Amino acid sequence: MGIPASDLGVAIVTGASRGIGRACALKLAEDGYDIVANYAGNRAAAEEVARAVEALGRRALVVQGDVGSEADILALFAAADAFGRLAVLVNNAGVIDVAQRVDEMSADRITRMMTINVVGSFLCAREAVKRMSTRHGGKGGAIINLSSIAPTLGAPGQYVDYAASKGAIDALTLGLGREVAAEGIRVNAVRPGLIETDIHASGGIPDRVSLLADTIPIKRGGTAEEVAECVRWLASDKASYVLSTVLTVSGGR
Numbered sequence: 530m531g532i533p534a535s536d537l538g539v540a541i542v543t544g545a546s547r548g549i550g551r552a553c554a555l556k557l558a559e560d561g562y563d564i565v566a567n568y569a570g571n572r573a574a575a576e577e578v579a580r581a582v583e584a585l586g587r588r589a590l591v592v593q594g595d596v597g598s599e600a601d602i603l604a605l606f607a608a609a610d611a612f613g614r615l616a617v618l619v620n621n622a623g624v625i626d627v628a629q630r631v632d633e634m635s636a637d638r639i640t641r642m643m644t645i646n647v648v649g650s651f652l653c654a655r656e657a658v659k660r661m662s663t664r665h666g667g668k669g670g671a672i673i674n675l676s677s678i679a680p681t682l683g684a685p686g687q688y689v690d691y692a693a694s695k696g697a698i699d700a701l702t703l704g705l706g707r708e709v710a711a712e713g714i715r716v717n718a719v720r721p722g723l724i725e726t727d728i729h730a731s732g733g734i735p736d737r738v739s740l741l742a743d744t745i746p747i748k749r750g751g752t753a754e755e756v757a758e759c760v761r762w763l764a765s766d767k768a769s770y771v772l773s774t775v776l777t778v779s780g781g782r
């Protein structure tokens with residue numbers, strides 16, 4: 530006998546193989562959702578998340594797909610449709626890049642950043658709204674976007690392109706949240722500060738969080754679990770009157 534389908538439905542988490550996405554997948558599984566765990570290249574890590582979800586008594590489906598590709602996003606949502614009713618989307622997959630000034634950035638770098646972080650989140654949100662909105666015959670749901678405190682700081686000399694991409698996520702959250710609020714969907718975002726994950730290594734500074742810890746009012750970096758705890762709350766009915774909001778999770782930074 531397999532694990533029965535969840536009454537709550539399915540949560541898609543993009544970039545669920547590692548870091549904040551992984552922690553979101555596990556907390557949403559704890560809360561009773563079946564999980565569609567998307568990843569880009571690290572299948573072994575995604576499979577490990579799926580086993581952990583199943584150990585919590587929930588079903589898991591692992592789907593490879595680059596959120597920078599519309600075809601991959603359509604395939605991800607088609608796979609999720611066959612798995613169960615979509616109730617939650619966590620728009621988590623995102624990238625940074627090595628530290629550069631704007632006058633050093635190539636068009637390819639900026640385009641990649643915007644394609645994955647902005648276009649990817651927009652298209653995943655579009656597909657989720659088509660399925661969740663009462664206007665389209667859906668039963669409602671919650672979308673949680675991963676923003677960052679970067680747009681509040683600008684990230685000069687590091688990655689202004691990343692900060693700009695997350696500024697777009699804040700506007701997506703505000704506008705889409707109001708657009709679909711009367712259709713049973715709550716759209717919110719979290720705005721993490723410096724969180725201990727692999728993303729800093731991908732930007733060329735693996736120990737970035739410990740290097741900057743002293744500049745954070747709480748004097749430490751955050752954990753993926755601390756961010757996921759907020760995502761879980763925003764996804765839940767406990768946040769039933771909260772929409773178009775960006776919740777800062779930054780230790781005061």
Ligand code: NAP
Pocket residue numbers: 543544545546547548549550567568569570571572574594595596597620621622623624645675676677678720721722723724725726727728729731
């Ligand atoms: P991470 O540790 O680098 O993990 C990134 C995850 O996203 C991995 O699961 C990766 O899959 C997946 N991914 C990367 N590119 C993808 C693509 N094109 N399509 C689909 N999946 C992709 O990142 P993180 O630190 O957990 O960050 C998660 C989100 O939080 C991002 O949006 C990030 O901007 C945001 N955030 C992070 C921090 C921080 O300090 N960590 C702060 C503010 C905001 P693979 O394992 O297959 O590569």
